[in-house]
Amino acid sequence: MHGMNTTEAAAAAGGAPRVSTINEAVIRIAGNSQDGIQAIGGFLARLAGRTEQEVMTFMTIPSTISGGPSIFQVRIGSGEVLSAGDEADVLLAFYQHSYDGHLASLRPGGLVLYDTDHVQPNPEMQGRYRHVGIPISTLTIEAIGGTAKDKGKNVFALGLLARMFDLDVPKLEELITERFKGKDESVLKNAMAAFHAGYGYTVGAWTETYRFAEARHRSGRQVVMNGNEALAYGVIAAGVRFGAAYPITPWSDVMEILRRELPKYGGTFVQCEDEIAAISMANGASFAGRVAVTGSSGPGISLKMESLGWAVMSEVPLVVINIQRGGPSTGLPTQVEQSDLNLACYGSHGDAPRVVLAPADVEDCFYTAIEAVNIARKYNVPVFILSDQAIATRIEAFPTPDLEKVCQDISPDFTPVAEYKPYDLSSPDGVTPRVVPGTRILNGRYPVAGGLEHDEMGHPTGSPRLHMEMTAKRRRKLQALARTLPVPKVYGPPEGRLLLVGWGSTRGPIQEAVDRARAAGESISSLHLKHLYPLPPGLEEIFAGFGSIRVVEMNDEGLYGYGQLAGLLRARFCDSRIAGINKTDGLTWKVKEILERARAVLAAGPAPEQPVHAS
Amino acid sequence: MDKPPVLSPDASRTVPAAPERKPLTKKELAADHPTWCPGCGDFSVLALYFKLIEKRRLWQEKITTISGIGCSSRFPYFVQSYGAHYIHGRSLAFASGVALSRPDLHVFVFGGDGDLFSIGGNHFTHTARKNIKLTCVAMDNWVYGLTKKQTSPTSPLGFKSKTDVWGAVDYPINPVKQALAAGATFVARTTHSNPNHVMQMMEAAMDHDGFSFIECLSECVEFYEGAFDAANPRKGGVFNTVPATHDVTNEVAAYKLADEPFPGYFGIFYQVQRPTKGAREAELIAAAREKLKGLKDWQILQKTFEKMQ
Ligand SMILES: Cc1ncc(C[n+]2csc(CCOP(=O)(O)OP(=O)(O)O)c2C)c(N)n1
Numbered sequence A: 001m002h003g004m005n006t007t008e009a010a011a012a013a014g015g016a017p018r019v020s021t022i023n024e025a026v027i028r029i030a031g032n033s034q035d036g037i038q039a040i041g042g043f044l045a046r047l048a049g050r051t052e053q054e055v056m057t058f059m060t061i062p063s064t065i066s067g068g069p070s071i072f073q074v075r076i077g078s079g080e081v082l083s084a085g086d087e088a089d090v091l092l093a094f095y096q097h098s099y100d101g102h103l104a105s106l107r108p109g110g111l112v113l114y115d116t117d118h119v120q121p122n123p124e125m126q127g128r129y130r131h132v133g134i135p136i137s138t139l140t141i142e143a144i145g146g147t148a149k150d151k152g153k154n155v156f157a158l159g160l161l162a163r164m165f166d167l168d169v170p171k172l173e174e175l176i177t178e179r180f181k182g183k184d185e186s187v188l189k190n191a192m193a194a195f196h197a198g199y200g201y202t203v204g205a206w207t208e209t210y211r212f213a214e215a216r217h218r219s220g221r222q223v224v225m226n227g228n229e230a231l232a233y234g235v236i237a238a239g240v241r242f243g244a245a246y247p248i249t250p251w252s253d254v255m256e257i258l259r260r261e262l263p264k265y266g267g268t269f270v271q272c273e274d275e276i277a278a279i280s281m282a283n284g285a286s287f288a289g290r291v292a293v294t295g296s297s298g299p300g301i302s303l304k305m306e307s308l309g310w311a312v313m314s315e316v317p318l319v320v321i322n323i324q325r326g327g328p329s330t331g332l333p334t335q336v337e338q339s340d341l342n343l344a345c346y347g348s349h350g351d352a353p354r355v356v357l358a359p360a361d362v363e364d365c366f367y368t369a370i371e372a373v374n375i376a377r378k379y380n381v382p383v384f385i386l387s388d389q390a391i392a393t394r395i396e397a398f399p400t401p402d403l404e405k406v407c408q409d410i411s412p413d414f415t416p417v418a419e420y421k422p423y424d425l426s427s428p429d430g431v432t433p434r435v436v437p438g439t440r441i442l443n444g445r446y447p448v449a450g451g452l453e454h455d456e457m458g459h460p461t462g463s464p465r466l467h468m469e470m471t472a473k474r475r476r477k478l479q480a481l482a483r484t485l486p487v488p489k490v491y492g493p494p495e496g497r498l499l500l501v502g503w504g505s506t507r508g509p510i511q512e513a514v515d516r517a518r519a520a521g522e523s524i525s526s527l528h529l530k531h532l533y534p535l536p537p538g539l540e541e542i543f544a545g546f547g548s549i550r551v552v553e554m555n556d557e558g559l560y561g562y563g564q565l566a567g568l569l570r571a572r573f574c575d576s577r578i579a580g581i582n583k584t585d586g587l588t589w590k591v592k593e594i595l596e597r598a599r600a601v602l603a604a605g606p607a608p609e610q611p612v613h614a615s
Numbered sequence B: 001m002d003k004p005p006v007l008s009p010d011a012s013r014t015v016p017a018a019p020e021r022k023p024l025t026k027k028e029l030a031a032d033h034p035t036w037c038p039g040c041g042d043f044s045v046l047a048l049y050f051k052l053i054e055k056r057r058l059w060q061e062k063i064t065t066i067s068g069i070g071c072s073s074r075f076p077y078f079v080q081s082y083g084a085h086y087i088h089g090r091s092l093a094f095a096s097g098v099a100l101s102r103p104d105l106h107v108f109v110f111g112g113d114g115d116l117f118s119i120g121g122n123h124f125t126h127t128a129r130k131n132i133k134l135t136c137v138a139m140d141n142w143v144y145g146l147t148k149k150q151t152s153p154t155s156p157l158g159f160k161s162k163t164d165v166w167g168a169v170d171y172p173i174n175p176v177k178q179a180l181a182a183g184a185t186f187v188a189r190t191t192h193s194n195p196n197h198v199m200q201m202m203e204a205a206m207d208h209d210g211f212s213f214i215e216c217l218s219e220c221v222e223f224y225e226g227a228f229d230a231a232n233p234r235k236g237g238v239f240n241t242v243p244a245t246h247d248v249t250n251e252v253a254a255y256k257l258a259d260e261p262f263p264g265y266f267g268i269f270y271q272v273q274r275p276t277k278g279a280r281e282a283e284l285i286a287a288a289r290e291k292l293k294g295l296k297d298w299q300i301l302q303k304t305f306e307k308m309q
């Protein structure tokens, strides 16, 4: 509880615990996956969304589906929560392995609540962390009744936390009811019993409870969801009504949601035999009139590359979502990495320009999906959305979008046209509007969409002139798009010693590192890039304001010392001040890690002068 | 502007022609001059496709001609209609996207034996089992034509190609058996040298409500001359049609017929009715929308978001 400011030392002689007012708390819950750990995290996140707290959660998916360690970390705050939090204030440990494995994630002096039925605390650690042992399993069984085994101890634990953090009990009851209603009546009854047993549990060990400071007012209701949900619903809001994919972690839940939800909107989502079929089906549907979506993670994205090139060549709009995980090959299926940027920008043979966008947080996933669809539609080009495992599984609360405004109808227009040239070279910026099957073309000349280089009607040609002109046409569309992109804003002052550049899910921890550095008087700012290919205008001017530029990425520094975005920026700007801060441990950045690496850059002194080329 | 179809039941497929429209002629339907070698069997398949469009009064904007890569797959460029020349092997997956999202269009897929049964084998299986409503014509020449005489998955044992100079050693695929095993609901076989029969099969395939598959022998005069002489009475062969006694709904009987040695039989081996993928999806849509009657799309999403608040 870093943000602890005031202490209403309300400790009473009668043993009533002291109440401290805090700004935020990081709570880590560790157990096995079948314990419903994610459910407690979900309750806390949604509760925060319904009150005024900001919330951000961090979740690991265990590699074994049933059984095996699972954790959920939730950071709740009354201010703006940027990252999942480096260190936990409270650890709730269900088992010995949870205790042993996660104690180190507590800040010094932090509190560990452990289940005395399963955990033997380490005496050496008792001085370093506050220990409170509770027979969670026994008490849960007592509360629910003999036959229940210890199922429900997650809700018992939720009750404990509700007492400890003075959480809104009626709202929690409402959430529990919503979650369990529709099931067998006894399920809800047992859950409530367990919750109240946890809430009512008192021991002398409760020397302190906490209350969140008044939050700044947020207007309207918040929605609470993870990044994959936000992408799926964004795709629906954008008007997409057809998609196809093949399951793979961590992409699968996007397709599961779309499969379940699209029929409500008159659409459909197809589970295909493989990823090549999936992108091909999406290409077919896009060709037939309306932007379609496909997606995958790592290996599946590699499989899609030849088909992606077809969409570039035939100028068919398409949205491809990549929920990045660690690679190469099967890699780290349930861990995070940002190592598919090169694949997204350059994958597929030939000169094949396409667009690459990366959402920065859960809310941004929703709006990025819409932006991607609209870019695809306007420029007739495939658009990549590069999300990652961290955003996919992170739950955040954000203001409910104004759906009436945001939702769009992208049905094709079948009004007959007099004539049509699908690859008209005279069109400004290289963009040719599409005329789709079903539309009568009165001069009787119909287009063929193909992967061969073609003339303006789409028919094959080996003409050197046409290949040059068509290559330029495909490129000019992206150059035109680039001119319309907003100049990104520097976080912090626009001039200083060090600029940290990031993309995708790392925006939060990078900005938090900047906040801490500036609070300590250090001259560090940051810049977040959402449009990665093409890059937005204005970067050169921004870079000019800083002594050093470091691109913070979760990927390898590469053969020549630069991560994937750093390499792209160096190639683009020829600026030797650009280098990387990289890591490949499959985990999200801790604020502390970024800060240490940034300080090392400052300590090393200013970058060498740009070489002056003798004329 | 017409009301855009989202996904609707397959019934919308036959679109009444405006009264003043005359059937399209071969002249109107011909696009690029075919790049095939003189005498290539593929010419007759193209000529019969034109005839089919003319006879059945199909309109250019209501058909899509789709293919992968190969000599036979050049097809869409020669037809004056909406068309797509997709990538090698994946035409059926692409065509499925068209067929499922646009049930108002007639979708025809033309491809080679390599395109459909080697690189595209997986897609063939799954398009058949999903019973996607489209017509797929395999222009089988037992060889890779476009890449100039390599062994194909239908090349008979012993066929001397550039990749098997001593003769093919891998056991060939039988397309009809393959289609039956994959769950195709219409399976027929014909040969380019019998135009009337090709036309009969194409009409029957087009009328089938589901995935219709035709294996059409189509001679590559350049790299496998004479491959199908034994099926051509004008070259001393025999053209045996599927016996009149054959029950086209009997899968096992169809398989037995297909197992006969070359030249085997020609005609419809198998035809049954099973709901198409499109029809199934339309049912799911109707069921999902039943509860949401009168709501606009944004209101449906709003309802979902309310549960996430
Ligand atoms: C991914 C990929 N691999 C290989 C090729 C080269 N290729 C083009 S057509 C073809 C085989 C053509 O044989 P078939 O499908 O039987 O058609 P045909 O030419 O005989 O009509 C091959 C191997 C390609 N275009 N794409």
Ligand code: SF4
Pocket (backbone or CB within 6 Å): B035, B036, B037, B039, B040, B041, B042, B071, B072, B141, B145, B146, B219, B220, B221, B222, B223
């Ligand atoms: S190579 Fe064979 S298949 Fe290709 S066009 Fe010539 S004859 Fe036809």
Ligand SMILES: [Mg+2]
Pocket (backbone or CB within 6 Å): B070, B112, B113, B114, B139, B140, B141, B142, B143, B144, B145, B152
């Ligand atoms: Mg062939």
